[in-house]
Amino acid sequence: MDFGSTFFYKYRRFVKTLQIYLLLSGPGLIVMLADNDAGGITTYTVTGAKFGYGLIWFLLLLLPVAYVVQEMTVRLGAVTKRGHAEAIFDAFGSFWGWFSFLDLALVNWLTLITEFIGMTAALMIFHIPPLITVAVVSVIMMLMVLQGRYWTWEKIALLFAALNLIYIPAAFMVHPSVGEVLSVGLIPHFPGGFNGTLFFFLMANIGTTIAPWMIFFQQSAVVDKGMKEKDIPWGQMDTLIGSAFTVIVAIFLVVVTGTVLYGSEIESAAQAASIIIVSNPWLGTFIAIGLFDAGFLGAICISLASSWAFGEVFGWAHSLNLKIREAPWFYTCYFFALISAGAVVLIPNAPLVLITLFVQVVAVTLLPAALVFLILLLNNEEIMGKYRNTRLQNIAAITIVVVIIVLSTLYGITTLFPGLIT
Amino acid sequence: MVTVEGVFGDRIGSVIRGWMNKIDGINRKYAVPRITMSPGVKIALMLLRLYLVFLVLLLGYKFYTLMQ
Numbered sequence: 075m076d077f078g079s080t081f082f083y084k085y086r087r088f089v090k091t092l093q094i095y096l097l098l099s100g101p102g103l104i105v106m107l108a109d110n111d112a113g114g115i116t117t118y119t120v121t122g123a124k125f126g127y128g129l130i131w132f133l134l135l136l137l138p139v140a141y142v143v144q145e146m147t148v149r150l151g152a153v154t155k156r157g158h159a160e161a162i163f164d165a166f167g168s169f170w171g172w173f174s175f176l177d178l179a180l181v182n183w184l185t186l187i188t189e190f191i192g193m194t195a196a197l198m199i200f201h202i203p204p205l206i207t208v209a210v211v212s213v214i215m216m217l218m219v220l221q222g223r224y225w226t227w228e229k230i231a232l233l234f235a236a237l238n239l240i241y242i243p244a245a246f247m248v249h250p251s252v253g254e255v256l257s258v259g260l261i262p263h264f265p266g267g268f269n270g271t272l273f274f275f276l277m278a279n280i281g282t283t284i285a286p287w288m289i290f291f292q293q294s295a296v297v298d299k300g301m302k303e304k305d306i307p308w309g310q311m312d313t314l315i316g317s318a319f320t321v322i323v324a325i326f327l328v329v330v331t332g333t334v335l336y337g338s339e340i341e342s343a344a345q346a347a348s349i350i351i352v353s354n355p356w357l358g359t360f361i362a363i364g365l366f367d368a369g370f371l372g373a374i375c376i377s378l379a380s381s382w383a384f385g386e387v388f389g390w391a392h393s394l395n396l397k398i399r400e401a402p403w404f405y406t407c408y409f410f411a412l413i414s415a416g417a418v419v420l421i422p423n424a425p426l427v428l429i430t431l432f433v434q435v436v437a438v439t440l441l442p443a444a445l446v447f448l449i450l451l452l453n454n455e456e457i458m459g460k461y462r463n464t465r466l467q468n469i470a471a472i473t474i475v476v477v478i479i480v481l482s483t484l485y486g487i488t489t490l491f492p493g494l495i496t
Numbered sequence: 497m498v499t500v501e502g503v504f505g506d507r508i509g510s511v512i513r514g515w516m517n518k519i520d521g522i523n524r525k526y527a528v529p530r531i532t533m534s535p536g537v538k539i540a541l542m543l544l545r546l547y548l549v550f551l552v553l554l555l556g557y558k559f560y561t562l563m564q
Contacts, residue, residue, distance in 0.1 A: 166529050168526040171526055456530075
């Protein structure tokens with residue numbers, strides 16, 4: 075075969091592979107970019123302002139953490155054709171089923187409120203009142219699901235997910251010293267020494283990487299998309315690319331705030347945007363848009379994760395491929411979660427800070443259970459067959475899960491008792 | 497005998513009764529865990545229970561200190 079033929083063959087093969095990937099990609103990319111939700115963006119913003127580039131190496135470690143956990147949901151969903159809520163009921167009985175389901179419903183609703191807090195705070199920078207933000211966002215999110223096709227919803231969600239990458243050009247706008255970013259950021263060290271504050275930030279960063287809703291969302295999305303066992307490698311690739319993107323976005327955001335706000339006492343991404351917009355309007359606008367998009371992406375995933383779980387447990391029709399009249403309860407849950415969470419943000423003097431703190435504590439009660447169930451299910455030969463975890467996968471998964479449980483528990487305890495380690 | 501219809505009236509009572517029956521049906525459907533209760537699974541579930549009890553005690557203590 076001559077060079078031209080070989081090149082053409084490889085080119086066709088690449089295009090074919092890309093076409094199949096684009097067809098099967100979605101859940102992994104969306105969940106991973108939605109992982110950088112309003113809470114996540116705030117965490118990375120504050121991390122950059124506090125420690126500069128000093129914790130970039132730690133963010134890189136979060137890539138395998140996110141991938142190993144979420145990859146298991148792809149296999150479980152593709153093999154069992156069941157969402158995580160239904161899988162827990164079926165495998166562990168009604169006690170653990172109800173515990174996980176009710177905990178998920180509560181933590182998702184509270185997290186949804188924090189996404190609305192992020193979105194309204196971001197648009198307040200442009201003088202858009204919260205009422206308008208909540209109303210417009212709710213209408214857009216309703217329109218996204220009303221067309222009755224999972225595929226269309228997914229592609230619209232991917233567009234919003236792509237907007238999450240806005241922090242990449244933002245990082246180039248601040249002209250960071252690449253040498254400094256690499257020398258300070260990539261060499262593992264603890265800036266300022268290992269102390270309580272640093273430990274709190276390490277816990278916060280790992281805590282924002284894996285949230286309970288992500289496990290439930292991706293597994294249900296894999297099922298709703300109709301992925302089969304043969305599609306697992308594509309789902310794995312989708313999740314790996316998504317994990318890479320989530321870490322890249324986090325690093326670029328840390329570079330932005332580490333360059334322009336290093337040493338400042340910043341408490342939120344909205345505060346950072348409103349400070350930066352004074353001296354650099356474009357950069358401040360980018361950060362605000364990114365925060366809004368993060369909240370929006372988180373909100374669409376979280377409200378869907380809850381609706382899928384309700385449908386699975388109560389046996390209602392639950393698919394984005396169904397029209398409202400075919401799955402009325404599924405869409406009722408979705409709309410109710412959205413409208414009620416949005417309404418809370420509009421209540422004057424609502425305890426929003428308390429809600430934000432409470433989310434972290436409640437999430438700690440659900441995350442270990444969801445992760446332990448995930449590993450137990452993935453090790454069950456009767457359920458998973460040849461797709462069960464290998465020894466190597468178990469070593470990686472169990473190590474990561476134990477670290478997540480310990481750190482997220484400490485994070486929750488520190489939230490409850492702030493003076494404990496600082 | 498006290499019934500939900502007697503407490504809440506026929507209309508609301510029948511809705512509550514419907515939900516109770518639905519939940520009862522779910523409990524019956526998933527009464528027996530499908531997963532084999534091997535020693536590893538039993539230990540994991542026991543540790544999970546202890547962990548949750550620990551968290552509940554912690555939350556209770558926090559509530560107590562707030563009330564002081």
